[in-house]
Amino acid sequence: MSIQNVTEKVERWGVFELTLKGPEGGNPFLEVNFDAEFRYRGRAVMMGGFYDGDGIYKVRFMPDTEGYWTYTTKSGCVELNGITGSFLCTAPGANNHGPVRVKNTFHFEYEDKTPYYPFGTTCYAWIHQGYELEEQTLNTLKNSPFNKLRMCVFPKDYSYNKNEPVYYPFEGSLEKGWDYTRFNPEFFRHLEKRIMDLGELGIEADLILFHCYDRWGYSNMDEDSNIRYLTYLVRRLSAYRNIWWSLANEFDFVQSKTMGDWDRLFKIVQQNDPFQHLRSIHNGRTFYDHGKPWVTHCSIQSSQLDKVYEWRNLYNKPIIVDECCYEGNIEHDWGNITDKEMVHRFWKGFCCGGYVGHGETYIHPQDILWWSKGGVLYGKSPERIAFLRKIIEEGPSDGLTPYHDTWQVVWAGKEGYYYLMYFGINQPYFKEINLPESDKFEVEIIDTWEMTITPLPGEYSGKCRIELPAKQYIALRIRRLHSFSSIKGGF
Amino acid sequence: MSIQNVTEKVERWGVFELTLKGPEGGNPFLEVNFDAEFRYRGRAVMMGGFYDGDGIYKVRFMPDTEGYWTYTTKSGCVELNGITGSFLCTAPGANNHGPVRVKNTFHFEYEDKTPYYPFGTTCYAWIHQGYELEEQTLNTLKNSPFNKLRMCVFPKDYSYNKNEPVYYPFEGSLEKGWDYTRFNPEFFRHLEKRIMDLGELGIEADLILFHCYDRWGYSNMDEDSNIRYLTYLVRRLSAYRNIWWSLANEFDFVQSKTMGDWDRLFKIVQQNDPFQHLRSIHNGRTFYDHGKPWVTHCSIQSSQLDKVYEWRNLYNKPIIVDECCYEGNIEHDWGNITDKEMVHRFWKGFCCGGYVGHGETYIHPQDILWWSKGGVLYGKSPERIAFLRKIIEEGPSDGLTPYHDTWQVVWAGKEGYYYLMYFGINQPYFKEINLPESDKFEVEIIDTWEMTITPLPGEYSGKCRIELPAKQYIALRIRRLHSFSSIKGGF
Numbered sequence: 017m018s019i020q021n022v023t024e025k026v027e028r029w030g031v032f033e034l035t036l037k038g039p040e041g042g043n044p045f046l047e048v049n050f051d052a053e054f055r056y057r058g059r060a061v062m063m064g065g066f067y068d069g070d071g072i073y074k075v076r077f078m079p080d081t082e083g084y085w086t087y088t089t090k091s092g093c094v095e096l097n098g099i100t101g102s103f104l105c106t107a108p109g110a111n112n113h114g115p116v117r118v119k120n121t122f123h124f125e126y127e128d129k130t131p132y133y134p135f136g137t138t139c140y141a142w143i144h145q146g147y148e149l150e151e152q153t154l155n156t157l158k159n160s161p162f163n164k165l166r167m168c169v170f171p172k173d174y175s176y177n178k179n180e181p182v183y184y185p186f187e188g189s190l191e192k193g194w195d196y197t198r199f200n201p202e203f204f205r206h207l208e209k210r211i212m213d214l215g216e217l218g219i220e221a222d223l224i225l226f227h228c229y230d231r232w233g234y235s236n237m238d239e240d241s242n243i244r245y246l247t248y249l250v251r252r253l254s255a256y257r258n259i260w261w262s263l264a265n266e267f268d269f270v271q272s273k274t275m276g277d278w279d280r281l282f283k284i285v286q287q288n289d290p291f292q293h294l295r296s297i298h299n300g301r302t303f304y305d306h307g308k309p310w311v312t313h314c315s316i317q318s319s320q321l322d323k324v325y326e327w328r329n330l331y332n333k334p335i336i337v338d339e340c341c342y343e344g345n346i347e348h349d350w351g352n353i354t355d356k357e358m359v360h361r362f363w364k365g366f367c368c369g370g371y372v373g374h375g376e377t378y379i380h381p382q383d384i385l386w387w388s389k390g391g392v393l394y395g396k397s398p399e400r401i402a403f404l405r406k407i408i409e410e411g412p413s414d415g416l417t418p419y420h421d422t423w424q425v426v427w428a429g430k431e432g433y434y435y436l437m438y439f440g441i442n443q444p445y446f447k448e449i450n451l452p453e454s455d456k457f458e459v460e461i462i463d464t465w466e467m468t469i470t471p472l473p474g475e476y477s478g479k480c481r482i483e484l485p486a487k488q489y490i491a492l493r494i495r496r497l498h499s500f501s502s503i504k505g506g507f
Numbered sequence: 508m509s510i511q512n513v514t515e516k517v518e519r520w521g522v523f524e525l526t527l528k529g530p531e532g533g534n535p536f537l538e539v540n541f542d543a544e545f546r547y548r549g550r551a552v553m554m555g556g557f558y559d560g561d562g563i564y565k566v567r568f569m570p571d572t573e574g575y576w577t578y579t580t581k582s583g584c585v586e587l588n589g590i591t592g593s594f595l596c597t598a599p600g601a602n603n604h605g606p607v608r609v610k611n612t613f614h615f616e617y618e619d620k621t622p623y624y625p626f627g628t629t630c631y632a633w634i635h636q637g638y639e640l641e642e643q644t645l646n647t648l649k650n651s652p653f654n655k656l657r658m659c660v661f662p663k664d665y666s667y668n669k670n671e672p673v674y675y676p677f678e679g680s681l682e683k684g685w686d687y688t689r690f691n692p693e694f695f696r697h698l699e700k701r702i703m704d705l706g707e708l709g710i711e712a713d714l715i716l717f718h719c720y721d722r723w724g725y726s727n728m729d730e731d732s733n734i735r736y737l738t739y740l741v742r743r744l745s746a747y748r749n750i751w752w753s754l755a756n757e758f759d760f761v762q763s764k765t766m767g768d769w770d771r772l773f774k775i776v777q778q779n780d781p782f783q784h785l786r787s788i789h790n791g792r793t794f795y796d797h798g799k800p801w802v803t804h805c806s807i808q809s810s811q812l813d814k815v816y817e818w819r820n821l822y823n824k825p826i827i828v829d830e831c832c833y834e835g836n837i838e839h840d841w842g843n844i845t846d847k848e849m850v851h852r853f854w855k856g857f858c859c860g861g862y863v864g865h866g867e868t869y870i871h872p873q874d875i876l877w878w879s880k881g882g883v884l885y886g887k888s889p890e891r892i893a894f895l896r897k898i899i900e901e902g903p904s905d906g907l908t909p910y911h912d913t914w915q916v917v918w919a920g921k922e923g924y925y926y927l928m929y930f931g932i933n934q935p936y937f938k939e940i941n942l943p944e945s946d947k948f949e950v951e952i953i954d955t956w957e958m959t960i961t962p963l964p965g966e967y968s969g970k971c972r973i974e975l976p977a978k979q980y981i982a983l984r985i986r987r988l989h990s991f992s993s994i995k996g997g998f
Contacts, residue, residue, distance in 0.1 A: 345935060345936040346935065347935050347936065347937050347938050349933050349935070352933045352934050352936070352977075353932065354979060357932055379977075425840055439840075441845065441848055442840050442843045442844060443836050443843050443845055444836060444837065444840070445837060445838065445843070445870045447838050448838060486836040486843075
């Protein structure tokens with residue numbers, strides 16, 4: 017039994033990592049168990065360790081409380097058993113707000129209570145494109161409005177996606193087959209690097225654990241291999257605060273797995289992640305039952321944004337329509353909506369009390385389409401999505417509650433304080449609105465495409481007629497006067 | 508018993524009218540029954556007569572078979588009983604194709620087998636606007652693509668509709684109340700005149716028998732008055748071949764009537780119309796069960812045109828989405844879609860195997876909105892609807908059968924011969940299509956908004972890649988070569 021360095025410091029929600037030397041012989045991935053118990057005062061948290069190759073064993077931990085933590089390793093292997101130590105958890109850095117949690121049933125916040133409004137995009141296979149393109153993707157993301165990225169662990173085989181990845185997750189080759197009992201640590205170190213890169217940009221990694229766009233066989237592994245893979249992955253990645261677990265993309269298109277399989281795989285993730293990062297599963301044609309307790313929020317593919325109302329009522333969880341079709345012009349109808357339509361779907365989804373995700377699929381001479389490989393964004397929607405994000409961030413911190421309307425207008429707000437009303441593809445010349453008579457409100461006309469906000473003169477109360485520009489993609493922002501400014505951003 | 512003129516001639520599906528003098532005293536509307544039996548060889552058809560005021564009684568008849576017809580009147584009143592006569596039914600005039608019937612389950616044709624594709628518009632209260640505006644409406648219709656008009660019997664009270672009508676259907680006044688037992692023949696003669704005017708333009712009158720936009724009380728008449736009204740109306744109008752019966756507009760918003768009431772009223776119409784004109788009922792929020800046997804086709808208000816698939820399967824009848832919102836800019840969201848969106852909905856509905864109706868609601872300084880009062884059309888959709896109508900009329904005479912697609916593309920056709928494929932709001936750069944390998948096809952790219960048809964060079968067969976202009980509102984017309992031209996318009 018040896019004592020590790022007791023003066024190590026880790027910021028709150030940072031990554032503590034313990035590295036030990038252990039056996040190299042046989043198959044350490046299979047044959048060596050290695051965990052650690054972390055303690056803060058009376059609380060004990062078990063965290064699984066993993067083998068990182070070359071006789072190196074690691075365990076990672078994300079402390080959620082400031083102060084002294086101690087740990088003790090447990091292993092059937094004597095070299096790895098009973099190692100103890102401690103570290104000091106310090107205050108988080110300036111841009112560290114902790115992991116994202118569900119808030120107020122339908123919304124999100126960081127663990128430090130800072131509001132988090134997901135504005136996601138999609139680059140499924142970006143980590144499999146090599147250094148240059150991956151760095152370009154990060155640079156594009158840095159200058160984008162996006163704070164969540166849907167991305168796959170495994171490489172992707174699909175139209176516009178035929179290149180081999182740089183790293184493979186298992187030992188072996190496409191020709192000779194894979195040894196699913198032996199992971200390739202280099203693959204996982206690269207994945208971790210990219211997740212950390214995203215973390216530095218303030219971007220949540222919505223990590224897709226299985227998908228069906230596959231020529232390597234990873235979508236058809238046997239049950240034991242699936243469990244080993246998930247266990248290994250979750251142990252390696254759980255300590256990164258910006259991880260979200262997406263069990264699958266288009267789960268119902270993965271023909272090798274039954275609904276019962278997905279339930280079990282969810283539980284494997286849940287059991288191995290003591291930090292309980294967000295968990296979801298994304299549909300093709302059929303929905304998984306998002307009401308099941310291990311699902312933290314709905315991850316939905318649909319172009320029917322007004323169904324957000326229905327899903328909120330059905331599942332009573334946050335709704336992220338992370339695939340509402342992509343801005344682009346490819347032959348697939350999920351990948352050829354216009355810039356205006358993409359922005360329209362964002363506004364519609366948000367004004368129904370949900371969240372919407374972006375993706376881009378413009379034909380490219382080298383088949384570098386953002387939706388899968390990353391690179392550069394060509395579309396006009398991201399700038400408008402940034403505009404919406406600013407508006408949402410200036411809105412109620414506890415999220416927008418929708419008001420269901422009979423016709424096409426969608427609107428949401430915080431009763432008595434704030435209303436965001438979106439007229440979508442309609443072009444009304446005017447609207448009559450009913451505001452509470454007990455207060456006075458300011459009204460602004462927002463052109464969601466031109467990105468202008470025009471305050472209307474005067475104060476509004478009760479039944480009001482609002483003249484409108486009789487064009488598409490117009491919204492109204494209505495905020496209570498006086499009371500509003502004093503509690504702006506925090507009411 | 509007297510013999511009427513035996514040399515009278517009436518064209519097939521024209522109106523034979525017998526006029527007799529009878530009692531004027533008391534209330535002839537209530538107290539005198541008067542019918543006639545019309546005979547062609549062994550066939551006898553009973554037709555109800557009606558009182559037209561000033562001691563005049565009439566019975567009208569639409570003969571459907573060429574040759575000699577005889578008739579005998581029947582009445583409890585001796586002056587009107589046992590009058591016999593005959594007329595010669597001659598060949599129909601050039602533009603007379605008879606009444607419209609359901610064809611091939613989901614489509615329509617005139618009784619002479621000429622295809623009829625409904626391209627309707629809406630002027631609810633046009634007959635209540637006075638001579639000048641009514642004539643202007645007719646002139647507009649004459650130069651429009653529309654061959655069906657939704658219109659109300661009763662005057663309308665609603666936003667933009669506050670003017671009093673020229674004629675009232677009953678004796679009485681708004682102030683003193685109405686005598687529902689005494690009809691105003693002038694009102695009905697005017698209505699008939701307008702229906703005949705439409706007939707001369709080749710326009711079907713989709714006549715709305717009840718509606719709720721009412722300050723006169725006509726939507727709240729008692730059961731006996733409703734039955735008397737329908738009986739009187741149907742006896743007066745059935746002989747006009749261009750009549751369709753629409754039991755109500757937004758039937759579920761007429762609070763005074765139950766579902767059982769509507770069933771009974773349908774049967775009153777059915778029993779009094781020996782020519783069995785088309786019958787439907789138009790919904791607000793709730794559908795009437797269009798599966799009931801007296802409903803000949805579905806009259807639907809909805810902006811979800813892709814549901815045409817579902818309704819076809821559900822009701823197994825023709826689907827007319829006669830209210831898919833209106834082109835315009837008023838405050839109501841059913842009345843402020845753009846010109847492009849209106850044309851889009853037409854294409855979408857037709858390519859789902861249904862039919863779509865038009866309406867227009869642009870703000871007007873004198874509140875003359877086409878949708879209700881008629882007048883002049885300002886929008887850009889009618890020209891494009893004319894373009895679509897031409898394409899549909901060049902297509903299969905037995906109508907388009909839809910192919911349900913997973914994504915947004917809608918397409919319909921006649922298997923092996925003809926396909927109309929519409930990409931809607933999507934903007935694909937190309938499409939892969941699968942044509943039968945046994946034949947060769949010609950392919951044309953249609954820009955539904957620009958109204959251009961661009962034939963692609965070459966012949967197409969089997970799996971083909973079609974380059975597209977990567978913009979919205981594009982369609983493909985695909986026709987079998989060789990075989991097609993020889994049976995054009997009739998295959």
